[in-house]
Amino acid sequence: MAGQEQKRPKGRDDGPDDLPAPAPAAAQVSATEIDDILDEIDGVLESNAEEFVRGFVQKGGQ
Protein backbone atom coordinates (compact mmCIF):
# COMPACT_ATOMS: atom_id res chain seq x y z
CA MET A 1 0.00 0.00 0.00
CA ALA A 2 3.05 2.22 -0.03
CA GLY A 3 3.01 5.15 -2.37
CA GLN A 4 -0.72 5.22 -2.78
CA GLU A 5 -2.55 8.44 -3.34
CA GLN A 6 -4.72 9.24 -0.41
CA LYS A 7 -7.57 11.64 -0.79
CA ARG A 8 -7.32 14.38 1.75
CA PRO A 9 -10.45 16.19 2.68
CA LYS A 10 -10.10 19.47 4.49
CA GLY A 11 -10.43 19.14 8.21
CA ARG A 12 -12.10 21.67 10.40
CA ASP A 13 -8.94 21.90 12.47
CA ASP A 14 -7.06 23.21 9.49
CA GLY A 15 -8.04 26.80 10.15
CA PRO A 16 -10.87 28.92 8.90
CA ASP A 17 -9.43 29.32 5.39
CA ASP A 18 -9.66 25.61 4.82
CA LEU A 19 -13.17 25.16 6.02
CA PRO A 20 -15.47 23.97 3.29
CA ALA A 21 -17.60 26.91 2.26
CA PRO A 22 -21.04 26.65 3.79
CA ALA A 23 -23.22 25.79 0.85
CA PRO A 24 -26.81 25.31 1.87
CA ALA A 25 -27.79 25.11 -1.78
CA ALA A 26 -25.63 22.03 -2.19
CA ALA A 27 -27.74 20.30 0.40
CA GLN A 28 -30.57 20.08 -2.02
CA VAL A 29 -29.93 17.31 -4.45
CA SER A 30 -30.43 19.07 -7.73
CA ALA A 31 -33.54 18.00 -9.58
CA THR A 32 -31.52 17.10 -12.65
CA GLU A 33 -29.05 15.02 -10.70
CA ILE A 34 -31.72 12.98 -8.96
CA ASP A 35 -33.71 12.60 -12.17
CA ASP A 36 -30.64 11.17 -13.88
CA ILE A 37 -30.10 8.73 -11.02
CA LEU A 38 -33.73 7.63 -11.03
CA ASP A 39 -33.78 7.19 -14.79
CA GLU A 40 -30.75 4.96 -14.52
CA ILE A 41 -32.18 2.94 -11.65
CA ASP A 42 -35.52 2.59 -13.43
CA GLY A 43 -33.66 0.72 -16.13
CA VAL A 44 -32.28 -1.95 -13.81
CA LEU A 45 -34.81 -2.13 -10.98
CA GLU A 46 -36.61 -5.45 -10.62
CA SER A 47 -39.74 -5.05 -12.73
CA ASN A 48 -42.09 -6.73 -10.30
CA ALA A 49 -41.08 -5.04 -7.08
CA GLU A 50 -43.75 -6.67 -4.98
CA GLU A 51 -42.83 -10.21 -6.00
CA PHE A 52 -39.11 -9.45 -5.72
CA VAL A 53 -39.50 -8.12 -2.17
CA ARG A 54 -41.74 -11.02 -1.15
CA GLY A 55 -39.22 -13.50 -2.55
CA PHE A 56 -36.27 -12.05 -0.66
CA VAL A 57 -36.46 -14.28 2.40
CA GLN A 58 -33.39 -15.06 4.47
CA LYS A 59 -32.60 -17.45 7.23
CA GLY A 60 -31.17 -15.73 10.27
CA GLY A 61 -27.46 -15.50 10.77
CA GLN A 62 -25.07 -14.04 13.28
Add this chain to the structure above:
Amino acid sequence: MVGDMTVRRVMGIETEYGISVPGNPSANPMILSGDVVTSYARAQGIRPARASWDYEDEAPLRDARGFEMGRAQAHPSQLTDQWGGLELPEDPTLANVVLTNGARLYVDHAHPEYSSPEVTSPRAAVTWDRAGELIMRAAVERLATVPPGVNLYKNNTDGKGASYGTHENYLMDRATPFARVVRDLTGFFVVRQVICGSGRVGIGVESRVNGYQLAQRSDFFEVEVGLETTLKRPIINTRDEPHAVADKYRRVHVIIGDANHADVANLLKMGMTSLILAMIEDDALRGELVVRNPVSTLQAVSHDPALNALVELTDGRRLTGLELLTEYHDRVAAYLQRRYAGELDADTAEVMQWWSLVLDKLARDPMEARREVDWVAKLAVLEGYRGRDHLGWGDPRLRAVDIQWSDVRAERGLAHRMAATGKVETLIPDAEVARAVHEPPEDTRAWFRGTCLRRFPDQVVAASWDSVVFDVTGSRVFQRVPMLEPLRGTKASVGDIVLGARSAEDLLNALATAQSRS
Protein backbone atom coordinates in the same frame (compact mmCIF):
# COMPACT_ATOMS: atom_id res chain seq x y z
CA MET B 1 1.12 -1.34 17.67
CA VAL B 2 -1.16 -2.22 20.54
CA GLY B 3 -1.17 0.70 22.96
CA ASP B 4 0.04 3.32 20.50
CA MET B 5 -2.23 6.23 19.80
CA THR B 6 -2.85 5.48 16.17
CA VAL B 7 -5.63 4.17 14.03
CA ARG B 8 -3.36 1.28 13.03
CA ARG B 9 -3.85 -2.09 14.67
CA VAL B 10 -4.61 -5.67 13.55
CA MET B 11 -8.18 -5.68 12.22
CA GLY B 12 -10.50 -7.30 9.71
CA ILE B 13 -14.10 -7.51 8.51
CA GLU B 14 -16.24 -10.65 8.12
CA THR B 15 -19.42 -10.46 6.07
CA GLU B 16 -22.31 -12.88 5.71
CA TYR B 17 -24.02 -12.22 2.38
CA GLY B 18 -27.75 -12.45 1.79
CA ILE B 19 -28.55 -15.17 -0.75
CA SER B 20 -31.54 -15.89 -2.96
CA VAL B 21 -32.63 -17.68 -6.10
CA PRO B 22 -34.75 -15.51 -8.38
CA GLY B 23 -38.30 -16.81 -8.31
CA ASN B 24 -37.61 -19.49 -5.71
CA PRO B 25 -37.71 -18.13 -2.16
CA SER B 26 -37.84 -21.63 -0.69
CA ALA B 27 -34.51 -22.79 -2.17
CA ASN B 28 -32.27 -24.26 0.53
CA PRO B 29 -29.86 -21.47 1.54
CA MET B 30 -27.33 -23.85 3.09
CA ILE B 31 -26.92 -25.81 -0.12
CA LEU B 32 -26.91 -22.60 -2.16
CA SER B 33 -24.21 -21.12 0.07
CA GLY B 34 -22.18 -24.28 -0.44
CA ASP B 35 -22.61 -23.84 -4.19
CA VAL B 36 -21.27 -20.29 -3.93
CA VAL B 37 -18.14 -21.39 -2.09
CA THR B 38 -17.44 -24.49 -4.14
CA SER B 39 -18.03 -22.81 -7.49
CA TYR B 40 -15.60 -20.03 -6.62
CA ALA B 41 -13.09 -22.49 -5.19
CA ARG B 42 -13.21 -24.73 -8.26
CA ALA B 43 -12.72 -21.75 -10.53
CA GLN B 44 -9.58 -20.98 -8.56
CA GLY B 45 -8.26 -24.51 -9.05
CA ILE B 46 -8.91 -25.55 -5.46
CA ARG B 47 -9.17 -29.33 -5.70
CA PRO B 48 -11.63 -31.86 -4.32
CA ALA B 49 -11.11 -33.32 -0.89
CA ARG B 50 -7.89 -34.96 0.11
CA ALA B 51 -7.50 -37.51 2.85
CA SER B 52 -8.02 -36.10 6.30
CA TRP B 53 -5.20 -36.49 8.72
CA ASP B 54 -4.56 -38.09 12.04
CA TYR B 55 -3.36 -35.83 14.78
CA GLU B 56 -1.83 -38.83 16.57
CA ASP B 57 0.67 -38.76 13.78
CA GLU B 58 1.48 -35.10 14.15
CA ALA B 59 5.07 -34.33 13.36
CA PRO B 60 7.48 -32.53 15.63
CA LEU B 61 6.87 -28.96 14.67
CA ARG B 62 8.84 -26.87 12.32
CA ASP B 63 8.58 -23.23 13.13
CA ALA B 64 9.08 -20.13 11.17
CA ARG B 65 11.43 -17.49 12.46
CA GLY B 66 9.47 -15.62 15.06
CA PHE B 67 6.65 -18.11 15.14
CA GLU B 68 5.71 -19.83 18.36
CA MET B 69 7.40 -23.18 18.77
CA GLY B 70 5.87 -26.19 20.43
CA ARG B 71 4.01 -29.38 19.71
CA ALA B 72 0.53 -28.84 18.38
CA GLN B 73 -2.02 -29.38 21.08
CA ALA B 74 -4.84 -30.07 18.69
CA HIS B 75 -7.24 -32.92 19.31
CA PRO B 76 -9.65 -34.31 16.75
CA SER B 77 -12.36 -32.20 18.36
CA GLN B 78 -10.42 -29.14 17.30
CA LEU B 79 -10.58 -30.12 13.68
CA THR B 80 -13.37 -27.62 13.30
CA ASP B 81 -10.77 -24.94 13.79
CA GLN B 82 -8.84 -26.08 10.75
CA TRP B 83 -10.10 -24.91 7.42
CA GLY B 84 -9.50 -27.26 4.57
CA GLY B 85 -6.98 -25.17 2.66
CA LEU B 86 -7.53 -27.18 -0.47
CA GLU B 87 -10.37 -29.35 0.63
CA LEU B 88 -13.86 -29.41 -0.69
CA PRO B 89 -15.86 -31.81 1.41
CA GLU B 90 -18.53 -34.12 0.10
CA ASP B 91 -21.15 -32.13 1.97
CA PRO B 92 -21.25 -28.72 0.23
CA THR B 93 -22.72 -27.03 3.30
CA LEU B 94 -19.36 -27.61 5.00
CA ALA B 95 -17.44 -25.87 2.22
CA ASN B 96 -14.65 -23.89 3.78
CA VAL B 97 -11.59 -22.66 1.91
CA VAL B 98 -8.62 -20.38 2.29
CA LEU B 99 -7.82 -18.00 -0.56
CA THR B 100 -4.50 -16.73 -1.83
CA ASN B 101 -5.32 -13.26 -0.47
CA GLY B 102 -5.33 -14.78 3.01
CA ALA B 103 -9.12 -14.62 3.41
CA ARG B 104 -11.50 -17.39 4.44
CA LEU B 105 -14.53 -18.19 2.27
CA TYR B 106 -17.04 -20.56 3.80
CA VAL B 107 -20.61 -21.43 4.63
CA ASP B 108 -21.79 -19.94 7.89
CA HIS B 109 -25.09 -21.71 8.49
CA ALA B 110 -27.38 -20.27 5.83
CA HIS B 111 -25.09 -17.65 4.30
CA PRO B 112 -21.84 -17.57 2.38
CA GLU B 113 -19.29 -15.65 4.42
CA TYR B 114 -16.11 -13.87 3.42
CA SER B 115 -13.70 -13.17 6.27
CA SER B 116 -11.05 -10.73 5.17
CA PRO B 117 -7.38 -11.38 5.90
CA GLU B 118 -5.84 -9.58 8.86
CA VAL B 119 -4.77 -6.04 7.94
CA THR B 120 -3.31 -3.17 9.93
CA SER B 121 -5.16 -0.07 8.69
CA PRO B 122 -8.74 1.02 7.96
CA ARG B 123 -7.77 1.70 4.35
CA ALA B 124 -6.52 -1.88 3.94
CA ALA B 125 -9.63 -3.18 5.72
CA VAL B 126 -11.82 -1.41 3.14
CA THR B 127 -9.64 -2.71 0.30
CA TRP B 128 -9.88 -6.38 1.31
CA ASP B 129 -13.55 -6.03 2.27
CA ARG B 130 -14.30 -4.80 -1.24
CA ALA B 131 -12.19 -7.65 -2.64
CA GLY B 132 -14.76 -9.90 -0.97
CA GLU B 133 -17.50 -8.22 -3.02
CA LEU B 134 -15.62 -9.10 -6.22
CA ILE B 135 -15.20 -12.69 -5.05
CA MET B 136 -18.94 -13.01 -4.39
CA ARG B 137 -19.65 -11.36 -7.74
CA ALA B 138 -17.40 -13.88 -9.49
CA ALA B 139 -19.30 -16.73 -7.82
CA VAL B 140 -22.64 -15.24 -8.93
CA GLU B 141 -21.37 -14.94 -12.49
CA ARG B 142 -20.34 -18.60 -12.55
CA LEU B 143 -23.62 -19.78 -11.07
CA ALA B 144 -25.58 -17.63 -13.55
CA THR B 145 -24.52 -19.99 -16.32
CA VAL B 146 -27.13 -22.43 -14.97
CA PRO B 147 -30.42 -20.46 -14.77
CA PRO B 148 -31.94 -19.15 -12.62
CA GLY B 149 -28.59 -18.78 -10.86
CA VAL B 150 -28.04 -17.38 -7.39
CA ASN B 151 -27.96 -13.74 -6.30
CA LEU B 152 -25.96 -12.37 -3.40
CA TYR B 153 -26.54 -9.22 -1.38
CA LYS B 154 -24.13 -7.35 0.86
CA ASN B 155 -26.78 -6.34 3.36
CA ASN B 156 -27.85 -7.41 6.84
CA THR B 157 -31.58 -8.07 6.87
CA ASP B 158 -34.44 -9.29 4.72
CA GLY B 159 -36.80 -6.88 6.48
CA LYS B 160 -38.90 -9.86 7.57
CA GLY B 161 -37.26 -10.71 10.87
CA ALA B 162 -33.96 -12.25 9.75
CA SER B 163 -30.61 -10.55 10.23
CA TYR B 164 -27.10 -11.71 9.39
CA GLY B 165 -23.91 -10.08 10.36
CA THR B 166 -21.06 -7.95 9.21
CA HIS B 167 -18.57 -8.30 12.03
CA GLU B 168 -15.44 -6.34 12.70
CA ASN B 169 -12.45 -7.68 14.57
CA TYR B 170 -9.81 -5.62 16.33
CA LEU B 171 -6.93 -6.89 18.41
CA MET B 172 -6.33 -4.86 21.52
CA ASP B 173 -4.10 -5.00 24.55
CA ARG B 174 -5.07 -7.94 26.76
CA ALA B 175 -4.16 -5.86 29.82
CA THR B 176 -7.16 -3.59 29.24
CA PRO B 177 -9.91 -4.63 31.68
CA PHE B 178 -12.96 -5.84 29.80
CA ALA B 179 -15.28 -3.92 32.11
CA ARG B 180 -13.63 -0.72 30.87
CA VAL B 181 -14.21 -1.75 27.26
CA VAL B 182 -17.91 -2.27 28.00
CA ARG B 183 -18.18 1.02 29.90
CA ASP B 184 -16.50 3.21 27.29
CA LEU B 185 -17.35 1.48 24.01
CA THR B 186 -21.10 1.02 24.39
CA GLY B 187 -22.07 4.68 24.01
CA PHE B 188 -19.92 4.97 20.91
CA PHE B 189 -21.67 1.96 19.37
CA VAL B 190 -25.04 3.57 20.08
CA VAL B 191 -24.17 6.63 17.98
CA ARG B 192 -21.62 5.57 15.35
CA GLN B 193 -24.54 4.49 13.11
CA VAL B 194 -25.06 8.18 12.36
CA ILE B 195 -22.03 7.82 10.05
CA CYS B 196 -21.79 4.04 9.56
CA GLY B 197 -25.43 2.99 9.10
CA SER B 198 -26.31 1.60 5.69
CA GLY B 199 -29.96 2.66 5.77
CA ARG B 200 -33.06 0.52 5.86
CA VAL B 201 -36.65 0.81 4.64
CA GLY B 202 -38.92 -0.39 7.44
CA ILE B 203 -39.01 -0.03 11.20
CA GLY B 204 -38.93 -3.01 13.57
CA VAL B 205 -37.41 -6.42 12.92
CA GLU B 206 -40.30 -7.37 10.63
CA SER B 207 -40.75 -3.87 9.17
CA ARG B 208 -44.24 -3.58 10.63
CA VAL B 209 -43.98 0.19 10.79
CA ASN B 210 -43.41 2.04 7.54
CA GLY B 211 -40.47 4.40 7.46
CA TYR B 212 -36.74 4.74 7.01
CA GLN B 213 -33.96 4.26 9.53
CA LEU B 214 -30.20 4.77 9.67
CA ALA B 215 -29.02 1.22 10.25
CA GLN B 216 -29.85 -2.27 9.03
CA ARG B 217 -28.94 -3.95 12.31
CA SER B 218 -30.11 -1.67 15.12
CA ASP B 219 -33.57 -3.20 15.59
CA PHE B 220 -31.99 -6.63 16.09
CA PHE B 221 -30.09 -5.79 19.28
CA GLU B 222 -31.71 -6.69 22.56
CA VAL B 223 -29.10 -6.61 25.33
CA GLU B 224 -26.05 -4.58 26.32
CA VAL B 225 -23.44 -7.32 26.79
CA GLY B 226 -23.35 -11.02 26.00
CA LEU B 227 -21.83 -13.97 24.21
CA GLU B 228 -24.66 -14.64 21.76
CA THR B 229 -24.53 -13.59 18.13
CA THR B 230 -27.74 -15.04 16.71
CA LEU B 231 -30.25 -14.58 19.57
CA LYS B 232 -30.52 -11.80 22.10
CA ARG B 233 -27.80 -9.97 20.21
CA PRO B 234 -25.66 -7.78 22.48
CA ILE B 235 -24.22 -4.34 21.70
CA ILE B 236 -20.92 -5.62 23.13
CA ASN B 237 -20.10 -9.21 22.22
CA THR B 238 -17.94 -11.04 24.73
CA ARG B 239 -16.53 -13.76 22.50
CA ASP B 240 -12.91 -14.07 23.53
CA GLU B 241 -11.16 -16.18 20.97
CA PRO B 242 -8.14 -14.17 19.94
CA HIS B 243 -6.66 -16.57 17.35
CA ALA B 244 -3.42 -15.04 18.58
CA VAL B 245 -1.13 -14.96 21.60
CA ALA B 246 -3.85 -14.96 24.22
CA ASP B 247 -1.95 -13.28 27.03
CA LYS B 248 -0.97 -10.41 24.76
CA TYR B 249 -4.10 -9.80 22.71
CA ARG B 250 -7.80 -9.59 23.20
CA ARG B 251 -9.92 -9.79 20.04
CA VAL B 252 -12.79 -7.35 20.17
CA HIS B 253 -15.49 -9.01 18.07
CA VAL B 254 -17.94 -6.32 16.98
CA ILE B 255 -21.30 -7.61 15.81
CA ILE B 256 -23.27 -4.38 15.70
CA GLY B 257 -22.08 -2.90 12.40
CA ASP B 258 -23.76 -2.75 9.01
CA ALA B 259 -22.19 -3.87 5.74
CA ASN B 260 -20.97 -0.69 4.06
CA HIS B 261 -20.63 0.14 0.39
CA ALA B 262 -19.44 3.73 0.75
CA ASP B 263 -15.67 3.77 1.15
CA VAL B 264 -15.73 6.77 3.47
CA ALA B 265 -18.29 5.26 5.85
CA ASN B 266 -16.45 1.93 5.83
CA LEU B 267 -13.10 3.64 6.47
CA LEU B 268 -14.63 5.63 9.32
CA LYS B 269 -16.32 2.59 10.85
CA MET B 270 -12.95 0.87 11.19
CA GLY B 271 -10.95 4.02 11.91
CA MET B 272 -13.20 5.67 14.49
CA THR B 273 -13.60 2.38 16.33
CA SER B 274 -9.86 1.71 16.36
CA LEU B 275 -9.17 5.18 17.78
CA ILE B 276 -11.80 4.80 20.49
CA LEU B 277 -10.21 1.45 21.40
CA ALA B 278 -6.81 3.16 21.62
CA MET B 279 -8.24 5.71 24.05
CA ILE B 280 -9.82 2.90 26.07
CA GLU B 281 -6.48 1.07 26.20
CA ASP B 282 -5.01 4.24 27.68
CA ASP B 283 -8.05 4.79 29.95
CA ALA B 284 -8.52 8.22 28.44
CA LEU B 285 -12.34 8.15 28.30
CA ARG B 286 -12.70 7.35 32.02
CA GLY B 287 -16.36 6.51 31.90
CA GLU B 288 -17.33 10.08 31.06
CA LEU B 289 -19.55 9.24 28.08
CA VAL B 290 -21.85 6.50 29.31
CA VAL B 291 -25.29 6.28 27.69
CA ARG B 292 -28.42 5.51 29.71
CA ASN B 293 -30.66 2.79 28.26
CA PRO B 294 -28.31 1.98 25.38
CA VAL B 295 -30.53 -0.57 23.61
CA SER B 296 -33.64 1.61 23.36
CA THR B 297 -31.49 4.64 22.54
CA LEU B 298 -29.73 2.71 19.77
CA GLN B 299 -33.11 2.15 18.16
CA ALA B 300 -34.37 5.68 18.78
CA VAL B 301 -31.28 7.13 17.08
CA SER B 302 -31.64 4.74 14.15
CA HIS B 303 -35.31 5.60 13.70
CA ASP B 304 -34.68 9.33 13.25
CA PRO B 305 -33.00 10.28 9.96
CA ALA B 306 -33.51 13.95 10.89
CA LEU B 307 -30.88 13.26 13.60
CA ASN B 308 -32.83 14.97 16.36
CA ALA B 309 -33.25 11.93 18.63
CA LEU B 310 -31.76 12.59 22.05
CA VAL B 311 -29.25 10.45 23.90
CA GLU B 312 -29.11 10.74 27.66
CA LEU B 313 -25.80 10.26 29.46
CA THR B 314 -25.49 9.00 33.02
CA ASP B 315 -24.31 12.48 34.06
CA GLY B 316 -27.72 13.81 33.02
CA ARG B 317 -26.65 15.53 29.81
CA ARG B 318 -28.94 15.10 26.83
CA LEU B 319 -27.57 15.50 23.32
CA THR B 320 -28.29 14.21 19.84
CA GLY B 321 -26.50 11.18 18.44
CA LEU B 322 -24.61 13.48 16.09
CA GLU B 323 -23.56 15.72 18.98
CA LEU B 324 -22.32 12.74 20.97
CA LEU B 325 -20.41 11.37 17.97
CA THR B 326 -18.90 14.86 17.60
CA GLU B 327 -17.89 14.76 21.24
CA TYR B 328 -16.08 11.45 20.66
CA HIS B 329 -14.34 13.05 17.68
CA ASP B 330 -13.29 16.09 19.67
CA ARG B 331 -11.94 13.96 22.51
CA VAL B 332 -9.92 11.82 20.09
CA ALA B 333 -8.62 14.95 18.34
CA ALA B 334 -7.63 16.58 21.64
CA TYR B 335 -5.95 13.39 22.75
CA LEU B 336 -3.96 13.11 19.53
CA GLN B 337 -2.97 16.75 19.88
CA ARG B 338 -1.74 16.19 23.46
CA ARG B 339 0.18 13.06 22.56
CA TYR B 340 1.55 13.93 19.15
CA ALA B 341 1.04 17.67 18.72
CA GLY B 342 -0.78 16.94 15.48
CA GLU B 343 2.05 14.90 13.91
CA LEU B 344 -0.07 11.96 12.82
CA ASP B 345 0.70 8.96 10.68
CA ALA B 346 -1.03 9.11 7.30
CA ASP B 347 -3.72 6.56 8.18
CA THR B 348 -4.71 8.35 11.37
CA ALA B 349 -4.72 11.74 9.64
CA GLU B 350 -6.93 10.42 6.86
CA VAL B 351 -9.50 9.06 9.30
CA MET B 352 -9.54 12.23 11.40
CA GLN B 353 -10.01 14.47 8.37
CA TRP B 354 -12.91 12.46 6.97
CA TRP B 355 -14.47 12.11 10.40
CA SER B 356 -14.44 15.88 10.84
CA LEU B 357 -15.68 16.58 7.32
CA VAL B 358 -18.59 14.16 7.53
CA LEU B 359 -19.68 15.46 10.94
CA ASP B 360 -19.72 18.99 9.55
CA LYS B 361 -21.83 17.95 6.58
CA LEU B 362 -24.30 16.03 8.72
CA ALA B 363 -24.59 19.00 11.08
CA ARG B 364 -25.36 21.46 8.25
CA ASP B 365 -27.82 19.15 6.51
CA PRO B 366 -27.65 15.34 6.61
CA MET B 367 -28.32 15.17 2.85
CA GLU B 368 -24.96 16.87 2.25
CA ALA B 369 -23.23 13.64 3.28
CA ARG B 370 -24.72 11.60 0.45
CA ARG B 371 -21.31 11.06 -1.19
CA GLU B 372 -19.79 9.66 2.01
CA VAL B 373 -22.51 7.95 4.06
CA ASP B 374 -24.52 4.93 2.88
CA TRP B 375 -27.79 5.74 4.62
CA VAL B 376 -27.79 9.24 3.17
CA ALA B 377 -26.96 8.10 -0.36
CA LYS B 378 -29.77 5.54 -0.21
CA LEU B 379 -32.20 8.05 1.31
CA ALA B 380 -31.51 10.57 -1.45
CA VAL B 381 -32.54 8.00 -4.05
CA LEU B 382 -35.59 6.87 -2.07
CA GLU B 383 -36.74 10.46 -1.54
CA GLY B 384 -36.31 11.00 -5.27
CA TYR B 385 -38.69 8.14 -5.96
CA ARG B 386 -41.12 9.29 -3.30
CA GLY B 387 -41.22 12.77 -4.77
CA ARG B 388 -41.40 11.75 -8.42
CA ASP B 389 -43.86 8.88 -8.11
CA HIS B 390 -45.67 9.92 -4.92
CA LEU B 391 -44.79 6.74 -3.06
CA GLY B 392 -45.45 6.09 0.63
CA TRP B 393 -42.79 4.36 2.74
CA GLY B 394 -44.73 1.11 2.54
CA ASP B 395 -44.49 0.93 -1.25
CA PRO B 396 -42.75 -2.27 -2.40
CA ARG B 397 -40.71 -0.29 -4.92
CA LEU B 398 -38.90 1.45 -2.08
CA ARG B 399 -38.22 -1.86 -0.37
CA ALA B 400 -36.99 -3.24 -3.70
CA VAL B 401 -34.55 -0.32 -4.01
CA ASP B 402 -33.35 -1.04 -0.47
CA ILE B 403 -32.63 -4.70 -1.24
CA GLN B 404 -31.24 -4.17 -4.71
CA TRP B 405 -28.95 -1.47 -3.37
CA SER B 406 -26.68 -4.25 -2.10
CA ASP B 407 -26.84 -6.68 -5.06
CA VAL B 408 -23.21 -7.68 -5.73
CA ARG B 409 -23.59 -7.52 -9.51
CA ALA B 410 -22.04 -4.47 -11.13
CA GLU B 411 -24.94 -3.84 -13.47
CA ARG B 412 -27.77 -4.55 -11.01
CA GLY B 413 -26.38 -3.45 -7.67
CA LEU B 414 -27.50 0.13 -7.12
CA ALA B 415 -24.61 1.00 -4.78
CA HIS B 416 -22.16 -0.23 -7.42
CA ARG B 417 -23.88 1.84 -10.08
CA MET B 418 -23.76 4.92 -7.85
CA ALA B 419 -20.01 4.40 -7.37
CA ALA B 420 -19.37 3.67 -11.04
CA THR B 421 -21.10 6.88 -12.08
CA GLY B 422 -19.26 9.01 -9.55
CA LYS B 423 -22.20 9.63 -7.23
CA VAL B 424 -20.27 8.49 -4.15
CA GLU B 425 -16.70 9.11 -3.05
CA THR B 426 -14.26 6.32 -3.92
CA LEU B 427 -11.14 6.09 -1.77
CA ILE B 428 -9.69 2.83 -3.06
CA PRO B 429 -9.10 2.61 -6.82
CA ASP B 430 -10.78 -0.37 -8.49
CA ALA B 431 -7.40 -1.73 -9.63
CA GLU B 432 -6.20 -1.90 -6.04
CA VAL B 433 -9.33 -3.81 -5.03
CA ALA B 434 -8.95 -6.21 -7.97
CA ARG B 435 -5.38 -6.91 -6.91
CA ALA B 436 -6.55 -7.68 -3.35
CA VAL B 437 -8.75 -10.49 -4.69
CA HIS B 438 -5.58 -12.54 -5.17
CA GLU B 439 -2.84 -10.78 -3.20
CA PRO B 440 -2.61 -10.87 0.59
CA PRO B 441 -1.75 -7.85 2.73
CA GLU B 442 2.02 -7.77 3.17
CA ASP B 443 2.26 -6.68 6.78
CA THR B 444 0.53 -9.48 8.71
CA ARG B 445 0.69 -13.28 8.90
CA ALA B 446 -1.96 -13.29 6.14
CA TRP B 447 0.97 -12.78 3.78
CA PHE B 448 2.53 -16.10 4.80
CA ARG B 449 -0.82 -17.92 4.65
CA GLY B 450 -1.86 -16.54 1.27
CA THR B 451 1.56 -16.79 -0.32
CA CYS B 452 2.02 -20.41 0.78
CA LEU B 453 -1.34 -21.21 -0.82
CA ARG B 454 -0.33 -19.49 -4.03
CA ARG B 455 3.14 -21.03 -4.24
CA PHE B 456 2.53 -24.51 -2.86
CA PRO B 457 -1.14 -25.26 -3.53
CA ASP B 458 -0.56 -29.01 -3.72
CA GLN B 459 1.16 -29.15 -0.36
CA VAL B 460 -0.99 -26.98 1.89
CA VAL B 461 -3.63 -29.31 3.27
CA ALA B 462 -5.21 -26.93 5.74
CA ALA B 463 -4.86 -23.53 7.29
CA SER B 464 -6.51 -21.45 9.95
CA TRP B 465 -6.00 -17.94 11.28
CA ASP B 466 -3.07 -19.16 13.34
CA SER B 467 -1.58 -22.11 11.45
CA VAL B 468 -0.69 -23.54 8.06
CA VAL B 469 -0.46 -27.33 7.67
CA PHE B 470 1.76 -28.86 4.96
CA ASP B 471 1.91 -32.32 3.43
CA VAL B 472 5.51 -32.65 2.31
CA THR B 473 7.23 -35.31 0.27
CA GLY B 474 9.35 -37.64 2.31
CA SER B 475 7.39 -37.05 5.50
CA ARG B 476 4.92 -39.57 6.76
CA VAL B 477 3.15 -36.89 8.78
CA PHE B 478 1.78 -33.42 8.25
CA GLN B 479 3.89 -30.46 9.24
CA ARG B 480 2.09 -27.67 11.05
CA VAL B 481 3.45 -24.13 11.21
CA PRO B 482 1.79 -22.21 14.05
CA MET B 483 1.41 -18.46 13.59
CA LEU B 484 0.12 -17.07 16.85
CA GLU B 485 1.62 -13.61 16.32
CA PRO B 486 -0.41 -11.78 13.64
CA LEU B 487 2.36 -9.24 13.03
CA ARG B 488 4.86 -11.93 12.04
CA GLY B 489 4.91 -13.99 8.89
CA THR B 490 5.01 -10.70 7.00
CA LYS B 491 6.66 -10.18 3.65
CA ALA B 492 9.37 -8.14 5.34
CA SER B 493 10.19 -10.88 7.86
CA VAL B 494 9.88 -14.11 5.81
CA GLY B 495 9.56 -12.89 2.23
CA ASP B 496 13.02 -14.01 1.16
CA ILE B 497 12.51 -17.47 2.63
CA VAL B 498 9.02 -18.04 1.24
CA LEU B 499 9.71 -16.60 -2.22
CA GLY B 500 13.11 -18.29 -2.43
CA ALA B 501 11.84 -21.77 -1.57
CA ARG B 502 11.39 -24.15 -4.50
CA SER B 503 9.07 -26.48 -2.63
CA ALA B 504 7.26 -26.78 0.67
CA GLU B 505 10.05 -29.08 1.94
CA ASP B 506 12.53 -26.42 0.99
CA LEU B 507 10.44 -23.81 2.79
CA LEU B 508 10.15 -25.80 6.02
CA ASN B 509 13.87 -26.55 6.03
CA ALA B 510 14.69 -22.90 5.48
CA LEU B 511 12.33 -21.84 8.26
CA ALA B 512 13.90 -24.37 10.61
CA THR B 513 17.39 -23.15 9.73
CA ALA B 514 16.40 -19.54 10.23
CA GLN B 515 14.84 -20.49 13.56
CA SER B 516 17.95 -22.27 14.79
CA ARG B 517 20.14 -19.31 13.85
CA SER B 518 18.02 -16.75 15.63
